[in-house]
Amino acid sequence: MRRFVFALIFAGLPLAAQTVDLTKPPVSKDPRPYKLPPVTETKLPNGLTVMLAEDGRLPLVTSQLIFLAGNKRDPKEIPGLAASVAAMLMQGTNTRTYQQIAQELDNLGGTLTAATGADSLFMDSSVLSENALKMLALMSDIGRNAAFPQNELDLHKQNRKQQLLVQHSQPGYVANEEYRKLIFGDTPYAHVGPTADAIDKLDRKALADFRDTFLVPNNAYLIIVGKLPARADLMKVITIEFGSWQQKAVPAYTAPKPPESKRQLVIVDRPGSVQADMRLGKVTVAMSDPLYFPESVGSIIEGGGPSSRLFLDIREKRGYAYDVHTEPSALADAGNFATVTQVRNDVAADALQGILEHLDRMAKEPVAKEELSDAKSYANGVFLLGMEPQGGLANRLAQIKVMNLPKNYLETYTTKINSVEPDQIESMAKKFMATDNDTIVVVGDTSKIQKSLEKIGTFQVVQPEGAKPTQ
Amino acid sequence: MRKPARIALALGAAASLAFAAGESDFHIPFEKYKLQNGLRVVLSRDTAVPVIAVYLIYDVGARAEEKGRTGFAHLFEHMMFEGSANLKKGDHFHYVQANGGELNGSTHPDYTDYFETMPSNKLGLALWLESDRMRSLAITPENLKDQQEAVKQERRLRFDNEAYNTAIIDKWPALVFGNFQSSHSLIGSFEDLEAASVDDVAKFFKTYYAPNNAVLVIAGDFDSSDAKKLVEQYFGNIPSQPQPVRPDMTEPARTQGKTETVADQHARVPGVVIGWPAPKRHTDEWYALGMLDAVLTSGESSRMQLDLVKGKQTVIQFDVGLGWPFAGFNDFKDPGEYAAFLLYKPNYKPQQIVDEVQEEIDRIAKDGVDDKELSRVKAVMRFQKVSGLQSSLARARLVGQYELLDGKPEMMDQDFTNLFKVTSPEIQAVAKKYLMASRRDVLMIQPAPPTPAPKPAPAKEENK
Numbered sequence: 001m002r003r004f005v006f007a008l009i010f011a012g013l014p015l016a017a018q019t020v021d022l023t024k025p026p027v028s029k030d031p032r033p034y035k036l037p038p039v040t041e042t043k044l045p046n047g048l049t050v051m052l053a054e055d056g057r058l059p060l061v062t063s064q065l066i067f068l069a070g071n072k073r074d075p076k077e078i079p080g081l082a083a084s085v086a087a088m089l090m091q092g093t094n095t096r097t098y099q100q101i102a103q104e105l106d107n108l109g110g111t112l113t114a115a116t117g118a119d120s121l122f123m124d125s126s127v128l129s130e131n132a133l134k135m136l137a138l139m140s141d142i143g144r145n146a147a148f149p150q151n152e153l154d155l156h157k158q159n160r161k162q163q164l165l166v167q168h169s170q171p172g173y174v175a176n177e178e179y180r181k182l183i184f185g186d187t188p189y190a191h192v193g194p195t196a197d198a199i200d201k202l203d204r205k206a207l208a209d210f211r212d213t214f215l216v217p218n219n220a221y222l223i224i225v226g227k228l229p230a231r232a233d234l235m236k237v238i239t240i241e242f243g244s245w246q247q248k249a250v251p252a253y254t255a256p257k258p259p260e261s262k263r264q265l266v267i268v269d270r271p272g273s274v275q276a277d278m279r280l281g282k283v284t285v286a287m288s289d290p291l292y293f294p295e296s297v298g299s300i301i302e303g304g305g306p307s308s309r310l311f312l313d314i315r316e317k318r319g320y321a322y323d324v325h326t327e328p329s330a331l332a333d334a335g336n337f338a339t340v341t342q343v344r345n346d347v348a349a350d351a352l353q354g355i356l357e358h359l360d361r362m363a364k365e366p367v368a369k370e371e372l373s374d375a376k377s378y379a380n381g382v383f384l385l386g387m388e389p390q391g392g393l394a395n396r397l398a399q400i401k402v403m404n405l406p407k408n409y410l411e412t413y414t415t416k417i418n419s420v421e422p423d424q425i426e427s428m429a430k431k432f433m434a435t436d437n438d439t440i441v442v443v444g445d446t447s448k449i450q451k452s453l454e455k456i457g458t459f460q461v462v463q464p465e466g467a468k469p470t471q
Numbered sequence: 472m473r474k475p476a477r478i479a480l481a482l483g484a485a486a487s488l489a490f491a492a493g494e495s496d497f498h499i500p501f502e503k504y505k506l507q508n509g510l511r512v513v514l515s516r517d518t519a520v521p522v523i524a525v526y527l528i529y530d531v532g533a534r535a536e537e538k539g540r541t542g543f544a545h546l547f548e549h550m551m552f553e554g555s556a557n558l559k560k561g562d563h564f565h566y567v568q569a570n571g572g573e574l575n576g577s578t579h580p581d582y583t584d585y586f587e588t589m590p591s592n593k594l595g596l597a598l599w600l601e602s603d604r605m606r607s608l609a610i611t612p613e614n615l616k617d618q619q620e621a622v623k624q625e626r627r628l629r630f631d632n633e634a635y636n637t638a639i640i641d642k643w644p645a646l647v648f649g650n651f652q653s654s655h656s657l658i659g660s661f662e663d664l665e666a667a668s669v670d671d672v673a674k675f676f677k678t679y680y681a682p683n684n685a686v687l688v689i690a691g692d693f694d695s696s697d698a699k700k701l702v703e704q705y706f707g708n709i710p711s712q713p714q715p716v717r718p719d720m721t722e723p724a725r726t727q728g729k730t731e732t733v734a735d736q737h738a739r740v741p742g743v744v745i746g747w748p749a750p751k752r753h754t755d756e757w758y759a760l761g762m763l764d765a766v767l768t769s770g771e772s773s774r775m776q777l778d779l780v781k782g783k784q785t786v787i788q789f790d791v792g793l794g795w796p797f798a799g800f801n802d803f804k805d806p807g808e809y810a811a812f813l814l815y816k817p818n819y820k821p822q823q824i825v826d827e828v829q830e831e832i833d834r835i836a837k838d839g840v841d842d843k844e845l846s847r848v849k850a851v852m853r854f855q856k857v858s859g860l861q862s863s864l865a866r867a868r869l870v871g872q873y874e875l876l877d878g879k880p881e882m883m884d885q886d887f888t889n890l891f892k893v894t895s896p897e898i899q900a901v902a903k904k905y906l907m908a909s910r911r912d913v914l915m916i917q918p919a920p921p922t923p924a925p926k927p928a929p930a931k932e933e934n935k
Contacts, residue, residue, distance in 0.1 A: 020704040022603070023557045025566060026595035032521035032692065057519050060857055098781065102771035106847045109854035111771075128854055155784055162787045162816060165739040169634040272736045274631045275624075306552075306564035306574075316561060319617055322624040342628050374569035381571020381590050387520045389861035 034384060036410055037225075039397065042235075046247040047218025050238060051397050053225045055390055061132035061226035062390040063125045065143050066398045069214035070119040072188035072333070073253070078201050080194025084156065085210045086114040086121050091152035093145040098152060101142065110135055112142070118189055119332040120402045121214070126390070129227040133237045136224075140241035143215060148207045160199050167193065171270055171277035171342070171443040174464050178268050179279045179441040183336055185259035195465060218247040221401045225394045255333030258283045261437040265459040267450060268443045276348040276444035280355070281338035284432045287330035287403040294428040295337060297420045299328040300375040301367050302358065302433065303339055307374070309358055314341065320351040332403050337432045345444065349452035352442075356435045356456070363434035366422040379417045499866050501880050502695065508711040509683025512702055513870050513880060515690040517863065523691035525587045525597040526867035527605075528875050530686075531679035532581040533657035533797075535718055542659015543667055545578040546622050547675050551585065552576070553614040556607035560614065563600055570596055580657065580797050581804045582875055588864050591692035595701050601687070602705035605680060610672045619664050626658050634738040638916050639796055639812070646731055647746055647808045647912045649723040657797060681712035688871040691863035722748070722806050728911040732821075734919030740787065743821045744914040745828055746810030747906050749793050752803075753877075753886070757793075759901035760809060761800055762848070762893040764793060766840050767831060768811075770851040774831050775811075783827060787814045801886060802872050809906070821915040829908055836902035839895035849891060856887060 020026065040052045074081045090112070091098045105112055110127030112135070123143055127135040167173045177192050184190035222242065228234055261282040285291050303310040303326030314324040324341035339359065343351040386392040400409050442449065446461050453459050501515040533544040554560045567574045572589030587597040630636040641656045648654035687706065689698050728747070750756035767774050768791040779786040790796075791811040794803045815824045860866050870880040879885075 020701075022599075022606075022705070025599055028570075028592045028596060031590050031592045034521050055519075057517065058857055058861060060861075099772065099777060102777065103847060106770035106772045106851050109850035111854070111858075126854075126858055128850075128857065155781070158784070158816065159780075159787050162740050162814070166634070166814065169737050169739040171632060275627045277632075305568050307561065307568045311564075312561060315621065316617070319620040319624070322621055322628050342632070344624060344627060374565070377571040378568045382573065384520065384571070384590055385522050385573065385588050385862075388522060388863060391861075 034387070036387075037393070044217065044239065044243055046243065046245055048242050048245065049221045049401070051221065051223045052228065052231075052234070053393060053397070054228055055225055055393065056227040058390075059129040059227055060390060061127055061129050061135070061224065061228060062394045063127075063132070063135060063139060064221075064223045064394050064398055065123040065139055066221045066223065066402060067121045067215055068119065068219050068250075068402065069121040069210070070116050071191065072118050072255075073210075073214060074188070074191070075206075078194075078198045078206060079191040080198050081202070081206060081210055082121055083116045083194070084160065084199075084202055085146075085207050086116050086123075087160075088148050088153060088156055088207055089114045089123070089142050089146040091156065092147050092149045093141045094147050095145070096141060097149075101138070104138060108134055108138070112139065114142070117402075120398070122398065124391075129229070132224075132226070132229055133233065136237055137241050143220075144245055146211060148204045150204060153202065153204060153207070157199050157202055160194065161196055164194065164196060164199070168464055171273060172340075174268055174270070175277045175279040175340075175441050175443045177465065178266060178443070178462070179281070179338065179439060180336075182264050182266065182439045182441065183258070183261065183281070183283050184334075187256045187258050189258070189331060189334060212248075214250060216248045216250060217242060217245040219250045221398065223394050223397050225390045225397075258334050261439070263437055263457070264439040265453075265457045266439075266441050267446050267453070267459045267461045268441065268464050269446045269461055270443050270464070271445055271447070273345070273443070273445040273448075275342050275344050276442050276449050277342045278348075278352060278355075278440065278442050279338055279340050280352075280435070280438050280440040281327075281336055282432070282438050284328070284335040284337045285330065286333055286335055287399075288332075288405055289330075291428050291431075292328075292330050292335070293416050294420050294424040295328045295330070295335075295432055296379060297372070297375050297417060298362065298367070298425040298428055298433070299326045299337065300378055301371050301425070302326050302362055304375070305378065310339070310341075310355065313358065314351060314354055318351075318354065320344070320347045320354070324355070330403070345448040346452075348442065348444065348449045349455055352440070352453070352456055356438075359429075359433045359435050359438075363426065363429040366426050369422070372420070372422060372425070376417050376420065380414050383413055498884060499860060499870060499880075501870050503874065503880065504699075506682065506703065506707055508707070508709055509681075510706050510709070511686045511874055512699075513686060513688045513874050514693070514695060514698055515688065515866050515870055516693060516695065517690070517866070518692040521591040521692045522863060523589060523591045523594050523597070523689060523693055524863035524867040525589075525594070525601060526584065526688040526690070526864065526871050527586070527601050528582050528584040528686045528688070528871045529680055530684045530875055531583055531675075531715070532579050534580045534652045534720065535679070536652075536655065536659075538651055539663055540659075540667060540671065541655045541663040542622065542657070543663070543671065543675065544583060545658060546618060546664055546667055547672060548576045548578045548583050548585075549618040549621055550610065550614060550672055551604055551608065553611075553618065554609040555604040556609070557603050558600070558609075560609075563604070566596060566600060572597070578657070579802065580653075580794075582802075582872070584868070584871070586864055586867065588862075594689065594693055594698065598701050598705045602709065605682065605685070605706070606709045608676050608680070610669055610676065612669055615667065615669055615672060619667065622659075622664055623661055626661070630658060632737065634735055635742050635812075635916055638733045638735055638914060639744065642731065642733055643744055643746075643796070643810075643914055646729050646914055647748070647810075648806070649725060650720060652718050652720050653722070653806060677712060678715050682706060682709045683711040684715060686871050686874045688867040688874075690867035690870070717804075720804070720806060727909060728913070730913040730915070732915040732917060735916050736919050738916055738918040740814050741817055741821065741918060742812060742814045742916040743824050744810055744812045744912075744916070745825055746795075746808045746912045747910050749807040749809045750901065750905060751805050752807075753882075755897065756901050756905070758886075758889045759893050759897040760793060760905065761890050762845075763832075763835060763898045763902055763906075764791065764800070764809065765848045765852060766835065766844060766898070767791065769848055769855075772847065774835075775828075778831060779813075779827055785815050785819050785824060785827060787816060789813045801883075802876065804876060808912070817918075821913075821917075825911075825913055829911070832902050832906045836899050836906075839899050841895070845895065852887075852890065
């Protein structure tokens with residue numbers, strides 16, 4: 001209302017007479033609406049879903065080939081198999097060596113990577129528009145005809161073991177690895193990476209079995225965004241490259257129910273640590289759950305950025321940490337809500353106590369009106385900012401498919417954020433933020449932090465996975 | 472030369488990035504001018520998504536620090552978020568976030584920058600925020616104390632508690648540079664950070680954070696005449712200051728490289744940094760080294776990837792560049808070092824890795840690079856250029872950095888053209904002149920067992 005009146009007054013003034021009050025923030029105009037580029041969705045007879053969106057600003061095309069075949073499909077005895085399949089796709093096909101793939105890719109002027117998340121295996125490419133069709137041909141070969149050469153697999157295993165050592169030297173990785181194991185227990189979201197033993201077990205047969213089971217067109221989505229070739233040419237190439245791909249039934253997947261959340265306190269010992277890396281939280285809901293929106297908005301208020309409650313108190317007021325934030329991480333079948341910080345050893349217990357109090361408060365008191373509207377603006381602004389790079393739109397289209405979201409998810413995102421009410425946040429916080437059944441993982445030097453942490457509870461001390469000799 | 476934004480507007484079409492089909496004929500459109508007080512302004516319009524980036528880059532970096540004040544430029548960067556005449560502590564963060572934006576600042580060897588990315592109707596707000604702190608930063612003992620603690624915490628987090636990073640930030644510059652300006656730790660020591668006073672902050676602010684020592688860039692969805700009016704209103708009456716003089720960066724002459732080994736208690740896999748003093752910015756040799764670097768490291772089929780990771784299978788991963796690790800090819804002033812950081816398999820000796828990298832370079836020096844490989848490298852570079860410009864912030868950074876460092880945003884195109892002109896004999900010549908074993912600096916980072924638990928912590932950690 002007020003904004004409208006201001007706008008009218010200014011409109012009546014000659015431009016030159018405008019002066020600005022330097023002591024106050026300016027009143028802004030209404031936002032310019034943003035319209036998503038139209039997305040065309042078709043399905044080939046073999047079940048491959050194709051999504052196309054035109055974004056002609058730059059001579060660039062982003063293409064993604066997404067399979068519903070993430071880490072959760074790893075066999076129990078080989079955690080990390082899906083990720084190794086992804087890495088090995090690039091290392092040679094029936095007709096191309098790694099060197100040929102690498103040189104061809106560079107000649108096109110583009111990048112192509114393959115990796116996994118918990119729910120999907122994704123090939124992600126970006127290339128100069130003039131070579132978009134050739135990139136599709138390369139993606140098709142790599143996605144369909146990976147040969148997993150023995151020499152490349154041997155090298156992959158050696159290097160992956162070394163990289164795992166590097167990851168285990170990073171306290172943040174160790175904290176996340178332990179935390180996921182504790183909250184997801186025996187269920188497939190429990191692991192974030194391989195073990196050294198699992199890397200030893202990798203062989204060509206395991207990789208090929210995974211490929212033949214999951215990398216099939218009826219389990220895949222091809223998403224193409226950018227300055228696209230003429231539609232007819234594009235569809236023709238898609239049909240040539242992907243049309244002859246045989247469909248095949250994919251084994252059904254029923255997500256096991258994650259364990260009940262319970263209070264678990266663990267220190268992962270890291271002698272020599274000059275600070276304590278903490279990750280605490282619990283299992284929550286999938287991204288398709290209606291509670292995901294209150295969770296997202298509540299997380300912004302609590303720990304989403306530099307004007308959040310945790311940042312203002314734990315960092316700015318008390319000076320305990322450089323970084324303190326919350327992570328609402330929603331996957332296809334479940335999610336988790338985590339709070340993450342790294343604090344110096346002598347204030348580890350005080351910082352943790354402070355964080356627990358903040359989280360519990362959210363479950364007891366409704367959030368203030370202004371806090372809520374600020375958080376909504378932030379969520380909506382970040383959503384818009386993410387639309388500038390082509391990958392931003394492509395990733396979100398992929399997310400709709402992988403996370404099983406409604407077709408109009410992107411169009412309705414802002415409306416759904418705006419409709420979150422304080423009581424929804426409070427009841428979400430009772431479930432997801434109240435800390436009585438939180439798992440708390442602290443990675444640090446036990447000799448420096450264990451005693452003071454006693455005031456929170458009795459922590460069990462464990463050795464990190466990577467501490468075991470691997471050779 | 473470039474399509475003015477106004478024409479696009481008059482036609483009712485969205486402004487868009489200009490490019491032609493030619494080999495490297497790709498431009499970010501921009502318009503630049505200067506305010507009375509010396510503030511340089513660059514506007515770059517693209518209306519595809521209704522967002523804007525406001526980017527302020529100041530001509531002072533960590534290499535301007537004085538002895539006894541290592542880490543001060545970065546500490547000062549933190550102070551910029553603590554409030555100003557019309558903004559209480561925390562307000563800057565709050566206004567940006569509550570209006571749907573993101574922000575940050577970062578300190579580099581030769582500049583310090585700040586940005587807000589926001590929905591485009593918030594341009595005025597972002598300019599108000601940046602102008603208020605340029606005009607009237609709140610310099611108080613409380614704010615300074617808080618940020619000294621925050622920076623020490625940042626040092627623990629990003630360096631002292633991580634593998635490799637302490638060696639890289641503290642030891643590498645000391646090994647390769649002889650002049651204090653370049654050789655000191657850019658994050659600073661706890662002692663120096665604590666020694667900083669309110670007077671230091673006030674002096675630094677007055678000297679370096681003046682409009683005549685900065686470039687303001689607005690990129691994204693805006694109306695050019697509105698933007699100019701807002702810039703004048705918010706920044707026009709901030710007084711200019713005497714132009715600061717860049718400290719003498721001259722490096723003492725040296726003919727021999729140096730080698731050092733450090734034990735790293737957090738490292739589990741050995742690493743080695745190898746470097747050589749680099750030619751001056753924008754010289755023919757600098758371009759030639761840029762192309763040599765691309766041959767060695769760019770894309771999937773680079774020589775380091777195909778020969779060392781895949782062929783000899785000794786190196787696990789590598790990170791290489793002119794200006795590594797604090798800068799990129801084109802965002803620092805002289806002097807610079809060309810450096811490679813490699814992790815390798817523990818069953819090899821660091822000297823073997825150094826020798827293998829040297830062999831790669833010597834082979835280029837001897838045999839040159841054929842046209843096929845050069846054209847492949849150029850395709851990768853062209854892709855990287857286009858791909859790196861997708862967000863308003865990325866475009867703002869690029870034009871802002873070129874304006875600050877060279878006074879010419881158009882140098883970004885010129886650099887690209889000059890890189891593409893480099894020939895194989897030029898690459899060979901620069902390898903022979905600059906990248907020889909005798910000029911080579913080496914830092915070997917070896918995994919070490921952690922300090923035994925009962926021993927008291929190192930003095931540095933318990934500084935109070």
